[in-house]
Every structure is written in C-alpha cells, then in structure tokens.
Amino acid sequence: MSTKMRAVLVKGGAGTADDLYVGEYDKPVPKKGEVLVKIKAAGVNRMDVYQRIRGAVPLPHINKDILGVEFAGTVEGIGEGVSDHKIGDEVFSLVSGAAYAEYITVRSSLVMPKPPHLSFVEAASIPEVWFTAYQAVVLIGGITKGKSILVHGGASGVGVAANQIARFLGAKYVFTTAGSDEKVKFLLSIKEGPTHAINYKTQDFAEEIDRVTNGEGVDIVIDLVGKDYLTRNIKVLKMEGRLVLIAMQSGSVASEFDFAPVAMKRLRIEGSTLRTRSPEYQDDLARRFVKELLPDFTAEKGQEPLLKTYIYKTYPFEKAGDAHKDIEANKNSGKLVLVVE
Structure with missing residues (x-):
C-alpha cells in the first residue's frame, strides 16, 4: 500500500x-x-x-x-x-x-x-460555514423567535447559512447585504432565506433598515466586513443589541470611532473564530449541529428540505x-x- x-x-x-x-x-x-x-x-x-x-x-x-x-x-x-x-x-x-x-x-x-x-x-x-453561522447567530448572537438580524455578506457561504438559520428560528426581520442585483435575487429565492436583501452598492443598508423597521433597528448584526461598516452597524442596533464580528475584510483598524452609542445603547460587541477553538468546543458544536439542524437538511420524498x-x-x-x-x-x-x- x-x-x-x-x-x-x-x-x-x-x-x-x-x-x-x-x-x-x-x-x-x-x-x-x-x-x-x-x-x-x-x-x-x-x-x-x-x-x-x-x-x-x-x-x-x-x-x-x-x-x-x-x-x-x-x-x-x-x-x-x-x-x-x-x-x-x-x-x-x-x-x-x-x-x-x-x-x-x-x-x-x-x-x-x-x-x-x-x-x-x-x-x-x-461544516465550516454552517458551524460558523450557527455559532455567530445562535450561541453568540442569541437569536430567538421575534428578534431581528442583519447579516452582511449574504451571498457568501456563511451568509447563506446565517440567513437560513435566523429565518428558520423565527426571526421577525432578516436583513442581508450583497454586492449585485443578481445576488439579491438569489438570496430572496431561498426558501428559508432573508426577508429583505439590500444591494450595498446602490443602497445604504442603514437607511433601508431604518425605513423598513420605522427606526426600530435590529437586535443582532453578523459582520464580516469590519471597519467600513462599524459606524452604521452600531447605528442600526437596538438597545442591548449584539454585534458579532467573524471577519474584517475591509480592515480591522477604525480611527476616530465614537464609542458613545455603544455605551448609551448598552451594546455588546464580540469577535469570534472557529478554527482556533479547542477540540472539545468543536466536538460539542458538531454534536449540537447534528442534533438541532442536520435533520432539517432532509425532507419527505417530493418535498423541499427546510434548510439547504x-x-x-x-x-x-x-x-x-x-x-x-x-x-x-x-x-x-x-x-x-x-x-x-
């Protein structure tokens, strides 16, 4: 051999x-x-x-x-x-x-x-995108039925998973961003996908969320962009909202950032990676995924699965x-x- x-x-x-x-x-x-x-x-x-x-x-x-x-x-x-x-x-x-x-x-x-x-x-x-999305949306973001969420990078692997998990678990609004009308159309076609998809190249996501929610905003933001979105992410979060950072594609250093809204709204900002987690953490995450989400990737004959x-x-x-x-x-x-x- x-x-x-x-x-x-x-x-x-x-x-x-x-x-x-x-x-x-x-x-x-x-x-x-x-x-x-x-x-x-x-x-x-x-x-x-x-x-x-x-x-x-x-x-x-x-x-x-x-x-x-x-x-x-x-x-x-x-x-x-x-x-x-x-x-x-x-x-x-x-x-x-x-x-x-x-x-x-x-x-x-x-x-x-x-x-x-x-x-x-x-x-x-x-595994990578669904584990990452589950960790960000559920374990850190704390999504529950009736809450609202913004997922950046909606057409990415993690974004597609995060949108579905939030909608599947009963989010009121699931906003997501993407870089083209084609991607927006794709995201809105997903069965358990976002309720609203925003082309960030032609629309300001903060203004659109403010319009749809009548100024209420969202409970959770899942971000992989970083510094370019930081101020607007803070703006759209409700009182005691959570910003979950899973990547920083636009950079990690934001100069002259105003932390006052973070304190006044009692926001929680938390970063997360999966690759550097302990073996025990990853094993537990796998077990939870198999128990809580994997069954919904299946469906009766002739029917579409809830998650895909x-x-x-x-x-x-x-x-x-x-x-x-x-x-x-x-x-x-x-x-x-x-x-x-």
Whole structure:
C-alpha cells in the first residue's frame, strides 16, 4: 500500500492562486481516537485564501502545507479506540486544515455521518460555514423567535447559512447585504432565506433598515466586513443589541470611532473564530449541529428540505487555483467545492 498521496500545495509556502499545484505528500496514518478518510470533495473558503497568501498558520494543530477545513468522504482506516465508525462509512467533517488532499485523519468525535440523500459535494460544503453561522447567530448572537438580524455578506457561504438559520428560528426581520442585483435575487429565492436583501452598492443598508423597521433597528448584526461598516452597524442596533464580528475584510483598524452609542445603547460587541477553538468546543458544536439542524437538511420524498446548502460551482482537484480566483473576485453565490478523484 502506498505511503504517499496527492495534495494541493503552495509553491514556496505562500503565494498567489497560480502558485497552487497538486504534488506528492505523505499519506497520514490514524492515531488513537482518529479515523482515516478518503476524501471525495473539499469545501473552499476565504480562510483558505488568507492562509495561501500569508503562509503557515502559527498554530501547532494546523497543517502548514495543505489548505482546506472541511470535507466529505469514506472511512478507510480506524485508529485505536474508535468504535463509533467503521470502514466504508460515508462521513463529513470540519478540520483545522489539510482537506485539499486525497486522504485525511481526523478525530472520530468530530466526524459526522453523511445523510444518504446528500452528495459528497453537498456534504463537504456544510461544516465550516454552517458551524460558523450557527455559532455567530445562535450561541453568540442569541437569536430567538421575534428578534431581528442583519447579516452582511449574504451571498457568501456563511451568509447563506446565517440567513437560513435566523429565518428558520423565527426571526421577525432578516436583513442581508450583497454586492449585485443578481445576488439579491438569489438570496430572496431561498426558501428559508432573508426577508429583505439590500444591494450595498446602490443602497445604504442603514437607511433601508431604518425605513423598513420605522427606526426600530435590529437586535443582532453578523459582520464580516469590519471597519467600513462599524459606524452604521452600531447605528442600526437596538438597545442591548449584539454585534458579532467573524471577519474584517475591509480592515480591522477604525480611527476616530465614537464609542458613545455603544455605551448609551448598552451594546455588546464580540469577535469570534472557529478554527482556533479547542477540540472539545468543536466536538460539542458538531454534536449540537447534528442534533438541532442536520435533520432539517432532509425532507419527505417530493418535498423541499427546510434548510439547504447552495453550491455555486465545483472544480476538479487540479483547478484549486481557479476556485481561489473566483472567491477573491467575490463571484460566488453559495459554496465553491473541489472534487477529489
């Protein structure tokens, strides 16, 4: 049996999308409590782009050579002490890296059974964005029935998931922003999608929310933009509202920011990442997702599921660079997925 596998690597350890290539790498061996999975599909995320540009992530549990944080495939090896999975099981999972490869080892406790009706591509598109959205909207944002929310980056993988979770859990208003009329139309077509979609290039989201809510605003803002939206995010939040920062695409330093509204409205601002969370936290998140949301990705024959993953485009394993170029150009409405064959 070969001790090598193919993986998507970066020339020189960091670089442009054109520096991604398929090369040979050591095939991992499952340790105690781990399973070995033959990967069929791997999700592509903006964090992969950041790692590719910046190089190795300075965390010991993250593979410095291979990108990718979510995948779907079949179990091919079982480590010592594993009893909850067997050879041949179809699974999907979130990982801290190394998913752009033919094989991967992962903690058995983090591996989820793939629902039979979901393809490997669909399953691979779920963990990173749905876990992130669930964490932001529910665990930190505290969404409950009747509350209102604003989700920025609505057509991104996380945005599509966050909009559905908020609507599914009974939000009164679900506002979201996107960068084109085409994306706005796509978002409004989602069954459990936003109640209002705003083209941020032609409309001021703060003015639109003020108009629709008669000045009431929203309880929660999920933001991945950062400094360019900070003042308006604070403006649209109600008393004791929550701003959840999950990324800062426009930058992280906001000069001359007025903190008075934060104090006067008793706002809570909280940042969150998922990749740096403890194994125990991630395992618990996986269990909660499987129990509370995964069943609603299924439906009776002939019916639409309440929750759905939306695939923008799939790419052959060797075309990972094209996927990165598309995500950098903000072309996607939904998820981009690599097909590993």
